[in-house]
Amino acid sequence: MLALRSHCEVLFYFTGLTSVSHLNTNAYLPYSVGDHLTSYGDVVTAPHSQITSLEQLNLGLTGSYGTEVEPCNFPE
Numbered sequence: 001m002l003a004l005r006s007h008c009e010v011l012f013y014f015t016g017l018t019s020v021s022h023l024n025t026n027a028y029l030p031y032s033v034g035d036h037l038t039s040y041g042d043v044v045t046a047p048h049s050q051i052t053s054l055e056q057l058n059l060g061l062t063g064s065y066g067t068e069v070e071p072c073n074f075p076e
Helices: 052-060
Strands: 010-015 028-036 063-065
Touching: 052 063
Parallel strands: 010 028, 028 063
Antiparallel strands: none
């Protein structure tokens, strides 16, 4: 999968990946949203290799969402 790199005015970033390279090189518009779609998306106290919602918020995304139930994301 190709990652966005050095793009400006990004409104949303949905990948479903556990980690996204170059996420910090983009400029996000106000109210932009990303997905973390990982097991540890809202675990902000322990270091791990998966992207977190807090990481995305610190980069300028206004909102982030992901799975809450393992082992997969149920669209319904």
